[in-house]
Each structure stands twice: as C-alpha cells, then as structure tokens.
Amino acid sequence: MKYDLVFDLDDTLIQTQAAFRHNVDLCSNLVHQALDEKVIINDIKEVFNKIDLELIKELGFSKARYPYAWESTLDLLATRFNIEISSIVNDQLQSLAKTIFKVNIPLQNDTFIIEELSNRKDVASMTILTLGEKDVQSKRVMDTGLVHHFDNVFITSKKDKSTYLELNEKLSNPVMIGNSLRSDIVPALDAGMKAIHIIRDSWSYDEIEHNHRIDSIKSLVEIKLLLFGNLVKL
Ligand SMILES: [Mg+2]
Structure with missing residues (x-):
C-alpha cells in the first residue's frame, strides 16, 4: 500500500513552541521592566495568553497577531496601573516580538x-x-x-x-x-x-x-x- x-x-x-516560549520570556521581561516591576512575570504571561488566544478569532494565524497581542498586553496593564509607556518602549516590544518570525x-x-x-x-x-x-x-x-x-x-x-x-x-x-x-x-x-x-x-x-x-x-x-x-x- x-x-x-x-x-x-x-x-x-x-x-516552534520552544521558540515561542523563549520569545514570550523575553517580551514578558520587557513588559515587567516597563511597568516598573509592579506586575509579576507570570501574571503578564497569563494576560498575554488570554489576549493572544482571543485574537485568533479575529486575526487567525496572520503574523500581525503575535506582536499586536503584546502591544495590547502592555497597553492594558499600563492603563490598569496608570503608568505611561514611551513610544520607544512600545517600539522595542514590537521589534522583540517580531524576531520570532526571523529566527531559525x-x-x-x-x-x-x-x-x-x-x-x-x-x-x-x-x-x-x-x-x-x-x-x-x-x-x-x-x-x-x-x-x-x-x-x-x-x-x-x-x-x-x-x-x-x-x-x-x-x-x-x-x-x-x-x-x-x-x-x-x-x-x-x-x-x-x-x-x-x-x-x-x-x-x-x-x-x-x-x-x-x-x-x-x-x-x-x-x-x-x-x-x-x-x-x-x-
Ligand atoms: Mg503544528
């Protein structure tokens, strides 16, 4: 046959999952610093995961989804803790998230x-x-x-x-x-x-x-x- x-x-x-996990570690560390260490890493990852899974319904498996989920995570937590985020930090987070599409x-x-x-x-x-x-x-x-x-x-x-x-x-x-x-x-x-x-x-x-x-x-x-x-x- x-x-x-x-x-x-x-x-x-x-x-792929291991590569994403590594990138999630890097991005959540950056968010942790940007929020003056007011939110623990695990809580940041939990918020991110929820947003990312929710965004699949809207954006599917487009490459826009993953960086956008990070942008939304930082935005949501910064608003919650009343912290202003500079555009430099936002850009850094976007570049870091996008490296997942460039790594081998x-x-x-x-x-x-x-x-x-x-x-x-x-x-x-x-x-x-x-x-x-x-x-x-x-x-x-x-x-x-x-x-x-x-x-x-x-x-x-x-x-x-x-x-x-x-x-x-x-x-x-x-x-x-x-x-x-x-x-x-x-x-x-x-x-x-x-x-x-x-x-x-x-x-x-x-x-x-x-x-x-x-x-x-x-x-x-x-x-x-x-x-x-x-x-x-x-
Ligand atoms: Mg598969």
Whole structure:
C-alpha cells in the first residue's frame, strides 16, 4: 500500500513552541521592566495568553497577531496601573516580538526519518501542509533543510474540514501527521482522511473536544511500524 504522507510543520517537524516560549520570556521581561516591576512575570504571561488566544478569532494565524497581542498586553496593564509607556518602549516590544518570525527554529530530533521515508517513493509520497502566512512559513520550510525530500509544500491560511477535503482530491491515499488535534487531526478525520497524532510540546489552542478514536505516536519513527508494519524494511 502506498501512502501520501502529509506532515504539519510547526511542532511536528520543528520546535516552534520552544521558540515561542523563549520569545514570550523575553517580551514578558520587557513588559515587567516597563511597568516598573509592579506586575509579576507570570501574571503578564497569563494576560498575554488570554489576549493572544482571543485574537485568533479575529486575526487567525496572520503574523500581525503575535506582536499586536503584546502591544495590547502592555497597553492594558499600563492603563490598569496608570503608568505611561514611551513610544520607544512600545517600539522595542514590537521589534522583540517580531524576531520570532526571523529566527531559525531548530528541527525536532526525530526528523532523520524524513530522509528514509522520502527514499521509498514506491511506498510513500511526501507533502508538507503548514498553517500561517506565506513569507513566514516559506522561510521556516526552507530553514529545515529538508525541502528536497518533499514532493509538495502547501501553505494555507486555515486548516479546517474543507482544507482536508481539498487535499483528499489532490492526493490518492493521504495520511495527515501532526501535533494539533484542532488543526491537523480532528478536521482531517472529519473529512474522511487517515490521521496520526504526534504528541509534542503544544499550546492550549491545539486541544479540542472530539469523538474520534485517534492513533497517537511519540516519535515520527513510529510511522514506519504503524503504517508499513513489517512488510517494508525502510
Ligand atoms: Mg503544528
């Protein structure tokens, strides 16, 4: 049986969550200083997370959202504590937040399997399906150094059932592999596709209620056994 393997990018192939966590640390420190240390770091992070998740409804996965969520966090807390924030500090916070789109995000440590799988054209085709803005996601795909192992790279502004129905048309036997129940697994299963959940360090947005029985793996290496069993020695 030949499978069209479709990989999510962020947190499936690269360590995006760790990179964001580091940037959140830097930004919350800057906000902490800007507010004369009147608000503890954890409270700043909590306010930021709430605003950021709320803004997804409005701004989705556009790159405007993350820096704007920081601007709103500082604005809200500064108003609450009656502290005036200079435009220099506001600009510093914006530049710091935007560095998340410029840094090189490290690969996950099990992505060596991508090369192995891509060498078996008789049993697997290779696709990346990633959610976000074209320039940011293209850069992240190129930074992986894995792009030559893939037959297709699709960048999409949404990952819902219709996205996977379209994908089903393009590929003959697709299997979605990703870390997000909300974006990768549940809508793919809803569209009648096969899906494999890879358990990774994720953010709360990725969780969702569902009634599906889900195949989960802890390493991409497990794809070999789960899909190809002992029939194929990769
Ligand atoms: Mg992901």
